[in-house]
Amino acid sequence: RRGWRRVVRVLEEVEDGCATTVGRLRQVVDAMAVEMHAGLASEGGSKLKMLLTYVHNLPTGNERGTYYALDLGGTNFRVLRIHLEGQRSAVIQHDLDRQPIPQNLMTSTSEELFDFIATSLKEFVEKEESLSETSQVKRRELGFTFSFPVKQTSSSSGNLIKWTKGFYVEDMVGRDVSECLQQAISRKGLDMRVAVLINDTVGTLALGHYHDEDTVAAVVFGTGTNACYLERTDAIIKCQGLLTTSGSTVVNMEWGNFWSSHLPRTSYDIDLDSDSPNPNDQGFEKMISGMYLGDIVRRVILQMSQESDVFGPVSSKLHVPFILRTPLMAAMHEDDSPNLKEVARILEDTLEISNVPRHIRKLVVKICDVVTHRAARLAAAGIVGILKKIGRDGSSGIRSMKTKSVSQNKMRRTVVAVEGSLYTNYTMFREYMNEAIGEILGDEIAPYVIIKVTEDGSGIGAAILAASHSSSS
Ligand code: ADP
Known part of the structure; x- marks a missing residue:
């Protein structure tokens, strides 16, 4: 040749x-x-x-209790429940649930997108709590990982700068991401608070620092x-x-x-x-x-x-x-x-x-x-x-x-x-x-x-x- x-x-x-x-x-x-x-x-x-990011303090390893996380960063979203017993004891229980976001919701309205997520979240919570032996303590707290560019206004709130990765929910741009989720959670009658809004790198830093x-x-x-x-x-x-x-x-x-x-x-x-x-x-x-x-x-x-x-x-x-x-x-x-x-x-x-x-x-x-x-x-x-x-x-x-x-x-x-x-x-x-x-x-x-x-x-x-x-x- x-x-x-x-x-x-x-x-x-x-x-x-x-x-x-x-x-x-x-x-x-x-x-x-x-x-x-x-x-x-x-x-x-x-x-x-x-x-x-307004995250001023990283985890120490002494955290205790049961917490939830919602990870939305691409075509899938996941919900986790984690039990912490202090002393970096790590994570005793961590249950995963990975679900695809239906294509039509990636370009629909924020209400439809977040209602879908909140419904899955509620189902997950109910299932986990019926299986779990640990009694539910106080109010449920959620960490929300949203890996799109966000201008944070506090560690638990921030406005979407722009969508990437195939998402285009027009009415969301410029709006507070946590608030959209929090409202959907309330509409579904779930008692849960969005405690932090972060992206994947901050989650990685937190987990690294925890250990x-x-x-x-x-x-x-x-x-x-x-x-x-x-x-x-x-x-x-x-x-x-x-x-x-x-x-x-x-x-x-x-x-x-x-x-x-x-x-x-x-x-x-x-x-x-x-x-x-x-x-x-x-x-x-x-x-x-x-x-x-x-x-x-x-x-x-x-x-x-x-x-x-x-x-x-x-x-x-x-x-x-x-x-x-x-x-x-x-x-x-x-x-x-x-x-x-x-x-x-x-x-x-x-x-x-x-x-x-x-x-x-x-x-x-x-x-x-x-x-x-x-x-x-x-x-x-x-x-x-x-x-x-x-x-x-x-x-x-x-x-x-x-x-x-x-x-x-x-x-x-x-x-x-x-x-x-x-x-x-x-x-x-x-x-x-x-x-x-x-x-x-x-x-x-x-x-x-x-x-x-x-x-x-x-x-x-x-x-x-x-x-x-x-x-x-
Ligand atoms: P995310 O899509 O959230 O970044 P990952 O951390 O799993 O998730 O990264 C996925 C990307 O990693 C893929 O798009 C691909 O480019 C790359 N990747 C996955 N597996 C391999 C592999 N075996 N070798 C090289 N690159 C890989």
Whole structure:
């Protein structure tokens, strides 16, 4: 087949375009910290929104009682009931109920949507309480995880900025999300109070902190990506006068929208962005998250196919946006069979490209590797950027200190809670990210920074926050 050399050149260009040397990553770290400052200084001061969550206190592990959580963040919603017995005893009982939101309700009215949710909630409560031996205590309290952009007005209320992910309930935009739910709950005659309104990153941080009080930030790598962290209130210039007993508060960065000229960008990224429904938006997310990685790979294969014969005639499937999902990309990347059977199967089944010789299959694996390597390393730089902003990257003390003993006194154990299927299910992404954090921080500091996976923060974390914010505690 002709064009091998051209294909190699395309690959080399992609590799160059995606290069993330440690020097480059450090520039991204600095840019992240700078943008965080700017977003905290004034409303609209940065592409990072740096939204206040009004969650000033994270769970301690001493919470007690039975609480509910409702998680609405995509096509499913879930209801949980959790029993806490203090001493981080964890969660004795946690019952899940996952339900799809009927398609027609995703674009109906807020009353219809929330009546549907409240009805399921009521049925769940009645079922659980009839089965449960623990007697119902006081009033029922609910943690509501709503993973759409919200401008919070308190820890339990906030107005929807805009819908994403296929939802479009027009009359909800600008309205108080909790109030809509609370009214529907009342209409159904259920005695329950919305105690907190959060997003999935805040739930992850809460769950992380519940188990380990050194947890100061949380990041989600799933379909999208976002992060939140604990900030000192006096650093939030745009909200002067915000006083909290803890002296700190959780900030929702909406970091998917981060942008910096230091981000290594290729023509494939530029095309992906301009073909998207939200051009110039969510630039960081488009290089990192599960929704997009597979599509970057598709675009590179398409380019190679157009420039050569190595994939046979150009398959029409290569023109279909998002046809190559990230889990398939991961499966190709991690194919360890000697003949790369899995790569051949996916090329054939998904892209309708057959009889691909082994050295071309290896090339496809390499493309997946380059794209994920960049994504994971940029994610790492983002995390270190947060650490830098809050003085936990060692740069404010340790590097200028001469002796090790001083540095050890200065540096504190720092935990970052991480969740999302891209991180938990894609081994190469996970390994590259952790490796890069080590590289950026260096051997002296890296041991103090721990990346810890939590499970189900958007559900369990919300219930625990409901407990720590409950009116009865
Ligand atoms: P959410 O949709 O709420 O973000 P998840 O955290 O489960 O939920 O993330 C789902 C996304 O993770 C999928 O859209 C997909 O892009 C990515 N993903 C899921 N499984 C894998 C996998 N095995 N390898 C790579 N990415 C995956």
